[in-house]
Amino acid sequence: MTDATLQDPDFAQTAHALLGDRGFTSDPDLLDPWLTDWRGRYTGRACGLASPANTQELATLVKLCGKQGVAIVPQGGNSGMVGGATPGRSGNEIILSLRRMNAVRSFDPESKTITCEAGMVLQTLHETVETKGMRFPLTLGGKGSATVGGLVSTNAGGTQVLRHGTMRAQVLGLEAVLADGSVLDTLTPLKKDNRGFDLKQLLIGSEGTLGVVTAATLRLLPQIGTRIVVWAGLDSIQSARRLLLHCEERGKDALEGFEVIPSHSLDAVLDHLPAARAPLADRHAWYALIELVSDRANDTGLAHLTEGMLAEALDKGLLADATIAANETQAEAFWLLRDSISAAERAIGPAMQHDISVPVDRMADFVEQAIEIVERKFPRCEAIAFGHLGDGNVHFHVLAPPGADRASWEAQDAKEISAFVYDLVTQWGGSISAEHGIGQDKVAIFEQLGDPIALNVLHKVKQALDPDGLLNPGKLLKA
Structure with a gap:
């Protein structure tokens, strides 16, 4: 046309x-x-x-x-x-x-489900279910603008994936308009339904290339009664991995989140947010942000569990220091440090951000080795990694040399850096996209590094459901 x-x-x-x-x-x-x-x-x-x-x-x-x-x-x-x-x-x-399509179609606290339209903003969803003593177990930094439809279409992750999984695990039913204008309605949640393919799962993560999600039935959980947030200082990413295993063993289902943050990122945030303060007196090479929760209010057992877990970790040399948030205000301040990393980095200068994953048990090794390899190959650049260690997904960023011109660096060196990082991730058996999708940014590298058989199947599905290429062309797959 x-x-x-x-x-x-x-x-x-x-x-x-x-x-x-x-x-x-x-x-x-x-x-x-x-x-x-x-x-x-x-x-x-x-x-x-x-x-x-x-x-x-x-x-x-x-x-x-x-x-x-x-x-x-x-x-x-x-x-x-x-x-x-x-x-x-x-x-x-x-x-x-x-x-404009942001209504709640149904809300059933007894069955712990809500059916809402795709235009509902995540923060509004959180506030809506909170009034009924419930919560939606997925959050991320952009909750004030991200919509339910976007979260479904990109299979969003966030900081609670360790315990609750990605958006794919939260969706019980979907409504979507397909490329021919027909409406697929699978909103009614059924625990058992063996009628062929699970079509809603096909649409989740398809980035709007197979259909336009218009509504979703989502699972809810009881509201958090007690929350404990810990900031721990560590000497290495390997220590973070060992601490994670310890927390998983001791904390079990109470462990809601486990984020890792390098000292560089914390320093950047403290420079970016004048009112922010470092939670620990001493500087450490790495930090872990740990959250444990209970459905029961004033759950003293959770406090005892956390204190015992940290005491054992100190005895085993898994951490150097730690502090527990004294109240909700301090807990939110700890999380603000984590959520502000990307904005703080942007203030420093240009960087290439890579949303990657490798097998969980190899993540610490990958971070350690990849940082060394990348910095050796691209002198004066600095590589950092932060994020969701517990689910094998970290954000691997490579910062431009000081004083680099953004436009020229991104047009030249940055492309070579990203290609190198994605090739390295693939060699480690990982994914070039852990939670942010392919979009148009990674189409070429996806075609280059993706499994040919899997890519062939994806193209066939796209051709079957959208033969004229009507929906979000140029995204996820090459035409």
Whole structure:
């Protein structure tokens, strides 16, 4: 399709008539904020912004787009890391926002489920279920903008995966509009359902390339009654791994999160947040942020468990020092240090961020060796790793040399660095994308390093469900 075809007023007029003033616009000024990803790395073009009010409006719009050959780029909170919600450069696409579709369709505390529409923001979801004494066991730094539809489509992770799993584990049912405009409804959760493929699981993590998620039935848990947050100082990433195993053995189901943070990252955050304070008096090479929870309020048993666990860890030399948050305010301050790492790094200068995973039992070895290998191959660059040690996923960042020009460095050296890191991860039997997806950022490297048989299957599924390439073209898979 050419730009001239898209400029035919019939499509815009028909879409506007279908969705109304709030539902469709081609105004360049209104479109502009939606055309660039939040990191500023990708900017595209679009012929319109669609914001349907309900599933039926979306289904009719999708059918219209199919007839006109107009591609659809779903965009949730626009907080992704790989350009997966940014249109391409052709201008032959519309951006689809489901922010108007943010209702709670049903909420059943007894069965511990909620069915909500895809435009609901994660923070709103948390606040909604909290009023009923429940919680949704997935959170991340972008909870104020990330939407349920985006979380499902990218199979989001976050800091609670160690205990509760990714978004895939939270979804009990889905509703989605497919490329032909038909509506797939699997919202009713069934513990046993042996009628062929689990289609909802096919859509989770597909990045909007197989269907547009419009609603989800999600599992809930009782609200946390008691929470204990620990900040521990460590001498190495290997010590962090041993401490994790100790905490898993002693803490069992109470262990909610285990994050690792290098001294470089903590220093960067303390510089970035003037009011922030280091939790420990002495500086350590690594830190662990540990959270344990109980459903019972004022659970003194959890406090005894934590204190005993830490005392044993000290006796075994698994940690050098540790402090327990005295209250919720201090617990949140500890987590703010972790959640502010990416912003603090951006303030330092350009860096290449790699969301990678390797087998959990090899993560400490990988971090130790990969940092040395990368810094030796790319002198004056600094490699750091932080994140979710317990699920084999860390964020492996390579910082540019001091004073490097962002544009020229990212266009040249940074690409070579990322290719090297992804090749290294693949050699270790890992994944080039642990929780942020492929988007458009990793399409080429995915095709290069991915298993050919698996890639062939993915392409066949895409061809079967979206033969005209209508949904989020150029993302996840090459056309």
